[in-house]
Amino acid sequence: MRRKITVVGAGFVGSTLVQRLAERDYADVVMFDIVPNMPQGKALDILESGPVLGFDTQVTGTNDYADTVGSDIVVITSGFPRKPGMTRDDLVKKNQEIVSQVTEQVVKYSPECIIIVVTNPLDAMAQIALKVSGFPRERVLGMAGVLDTARFRTFIAQEVGASVRDVQAYVLGGHGDTMVPLARMCTVAGVPIEQLISPERIEEIVQRTRDGGAEIVKLLGTGSAYFAPSASVLQMIDSIMLDKKMIMPCAISLQGEYGIHNLFVGVPAQLGANGLEKVIEIELDAHEREQLNKSVDAVRELVGVMGI
Numbered sequence: 643m644r645r646k647i648t649v650v651g652a653g654f655v656g657s658t659l660v661q662r663l664a665e666r667d668y669a670d671v672v673m674f675d676i677v678p679n680m681p682q683g684k685a686l687d688i689l690e691s692g693p694v695l696g697f698d699t700q701v702t703g704t705n706d707y708a709d710t711v712g713s714d715i716v717v718i719t720s721g722f723p724r725k726p727g728m729t730r731d732d733l734v735k736k737n738q739e740i741v742s743q744v745t746e747q748v749v750k751y752s753p754e755c756i757i758i759v760v761t762n763p764l765d766a767m768a769q770i771a772l773k774v775s776g777f778p779r780e781r782v783l784g785m786a787g788v789l790d791t792a793r794f795r796t797f798i799a800q801e802v803g804a805s806v807r808d809v810q811a812y813v814l815g816g817h818g819d820t821m822v823p824l825a826r827m828c829t830v831a832g833v834p835i836e837q838l839i840s841p842e843r844i845e846e847i848v849q850r851t852r853d854g855g856a857e858i859v860k861l862l863g864t865g866s867a868y869f870a871p872s873a874s875v876l877q878m879i880d881s882i883m884l885d886k887k888m889i890m891p892c893a894i895s896l897q898g899e900y901g902i903h904n905l906f907v908g909v910p911a912q913l914g915a916n917g918l919e920k921v922i923e924i925e926l927d928a929h930e931r932e933q934l935n936k937s938v939d940a941v942r943e944l945v946g947v948m949g950i
């Protein structure tokens with residue numbers, strides 16, 4: 643029997659992810675949304691790309707959670723995107739309610755699934771999903787770090803004229819203005835970027851990375867990024883579905899790692915068939931530590947606002 647992945651929210655991120663998953667051909671995909679007929683229409687459109695692209699994935703659109711039953715992975719993308727001038731944190735109240743209700747239904751039909759949260763503000767929404775699901779932390783992951791790191795890698799590759807494949811990097815911390823791109827550990831084919839790019843330029847690239855989401859929001863005028871975000875979720879799902887044990891930055895509920903307890907923070911994590919398999923602790927210098935603490939404080943404050 644084929645495995646099953648559900649994507650909740652058939653908006654820009656959700657539907658783009660479903661197209662990407664369908665092309666992977668390793669699981670059937672269900673796309674849920676509250677808007678009548680819309681997920682059915684998008685699912686049918688994606689399904690009909692199968693003969694051309696050569697996949698046999700069954701893609702189903704639905705407004706009924708019963709169709710999500712027995713999913714191996716559930717991705718939560720439902721909720722409002724920000725508008726120009728807003729921070730992700732401004733979405734907290736509206737999206738808290740949505741993620742809460744969605745998680746209840748997801749768990750009812752797929753008690754053994756691995757949840758990947760995408761809805762913003764990411765770290766706070768992952769915290770809600772963990773609480774409402776009652777799942778162990780291994781099965782509730784947040785997507786942000788892969789995306790933030792992809793942006794960092796893109797800008798570094800452009801700067802030095804290298805292939806993005808040769809650029810290694812990590813962005814840690816919360817998915818907000820205080821995220822921590824680790825410039826010290828960024829390399830191009832193993833060479834530290836400090837040997838290739840001036841400190842001033844590195845700082846500009848770090849700041850552009852922090853503002854990466856807002857840059858797209860401003861350009862689009864309405865809605866936020868979805869091509870790179872959906873590709874980033876796909877990388878997490880690949881590692882779980884294919885048990886690849888890849889290490890990538892994810893929002894994880896830390897239990898003492900980095901000296902942080904019971905809070906979602908972006909850290910390098912190994913993902914495999916069981917979801918989170920290992921948190922990787924990188925040794926940080928004093929400056930990086932200070933930046934991470936600042937980011938952790940921002941996430942903690944937001945979680946406090948939610949009253950959970």
Ligand SMILES: NC(=O)C1=CN([C@@H]2O[C@H](COP(=O)(O)OP(=O)(O)OC[C@H]3O[C@@H](n4cnc5c(N)ncnc54)[C@H](O)[C@@H]3O)[C@@H](O)[C@H]2O)C=CC1
Binds near residue numbers: 761786
């Ligand atoms: N973690 C990350 O790095 C990223 C997070 N995001 C976040 O992902 C979310 C989705 O973004 P987009 O897809 O662009 O937005 P969108 O507006 O295109 O799609 C959201 C969908 O959620 C649906 N929805 C609303 N309430 C629902 C409910 N109770 N149950 C099921 N579906 C419901 C809407 O009908 C809509 O189709 C936003 O909160 C956005 O900020 C977006 C990009 C990156």
Ligand SMILES: O=C([O-])CC(=O)C(=O)O
Binds near residue numbers: 817
């Ligand atoms: O910026 C936003 O609101 C969407 C997002 O999280 C991103 O693209 O990083």
